[in-house]
Amino acid sequence: MxxxxxxxxxxxxxxxxxxxxxxxxxxxxxxxxxxxxxxxxxxxxxxxxxxxxxxxxxxxxxxxxxxxxxxxxxxxxxxxxxxxxxxxxxxxxxxxxxxxxxxxxxxxxxxxxxxxxxxxxxxxxxxxxxxSDLAFAAPAELELRLRPRDTVSLFPMAQVRGQSTGLEWPIEGLDFAPDGMIGTSNRVTAPLVRLVFDGPGMLVILPRRRLDAAIRALTQP
The missing domain is CATH 3.40.50.10240 (Thiamin pyrophosphokinase, catalytic domain)
Structure with a gap:
């Protein structure tokens, strides 16, 4: 740049x-x-x-x-x-x-x-x-401190696979793609949600009231 x-x-x-x-x-x-x-x-x-x-x-x-x-x-x-x-x-x-x-x-x-x-x-x-919500591109690894029953939506903009902890419906084994599997309206089950992706291309969508959690997750060392 x-x-x-x-x-x-x-x-x-x-x-x-x-x-x-x-x-x-x-x-x-x-x-x-x-x-x-x-x-x-x-x-x-x-x-x-x-x-x-x-x-x-x-x-x-x-x-x-x-x-x-x-x-x-x-x-x-x-x-x-x-x-x-x-x-x-x-x-x-x-x-x-x-x-x-x-x-x-x-x-x-x-x-x-x-x-x-x-x-x-x-x-x-x-x-x-x-x-009412916010969106950002997921890094390879992401830790979000959220509240149980918060909504977490994952929308792929490319083919991507991942792993999760702290979600009601785990994402392991799913082949995400914009013309295939998407991950909208998942729910938080634990205070810490951890997401790992095998490549770029995933959008994370959260309630806007969780903006501070998103900022911390994206800026932590």
Whole structure:
């Protein structure tokens, strides 16, 4: 990767152009206090009274008002159309983790593209926040401190096998694939859930109230 545009020792809140509330933004910034925008997400940040540290994207949805309000040094246009604004922004950030707001639920094709980027940029440790749940790309090994009866969904974006402890329905021996076996709506049976995968490609989906557990799991040494 080229020199990142944003380098932070703290978590980054990445705002997209999709809908999110002021409460959602406060929730994210309390954990990831560095605000960055992907294209039109800058307008949403400004409306919430937050100045982005950087705006990254092709700028096809950034309003003229936002261009005038944000210092030029913080604007980083990338006109190429081969990748999404989410991809452009995520690959341009170096931080312990990224919380992505405004990327889930607006359009189905956009949502699928976001999940594609999560898998391809798994090393960025990005968590996408939706209205009621969250999603991230699973590392090879993952330990999550959850509560019994919490829902854990596993959705494969590639062929992958794994092992688990702490789930009601163990995943050993299952051949996961996007056009085959999936693992949605599993349930937690123990305070510690351990997952091991034989390769990349698995999305983990948790209730949003377990965000802190997801952050700890992705950032622990």
């Amino acid at each position: 080229n020199q990142p545009i944003v380098q932070s020792l703290q978590g980054v809140t990445l705002a997209g152009g999709g809908p999110f509330s002021a409460r959602d933004l406060k929730f994210a910034l309390s954990r990831a206090p560095v605000p960055v925008a992907a294209d039109g997400g800058a307008d949403r940040l400004l409306r919430a009274g937050v100045m982005p540290e950087a705006v990254i994207g092709d700028f096809d949805s950034l309003t003229e008002a936002a261009r005038q309000a944000i210092p030029k040094a913080r604007q980083h246009p990338m006109p190429e159309q081969a990748t999404t604004d989410f991809d452009k922004a995520l690959r341009s950030v170096s931080a312990p983790f990224v919380l992505a707001l405004g990327f889930a639920g607006a359009r189905l094709d956009h949502g699928l593209a976001v999940f594609n980027t999560l898998i391809r940029r798994a090393g960025q440790r990005c968590i996408v926040l939706g209205p």
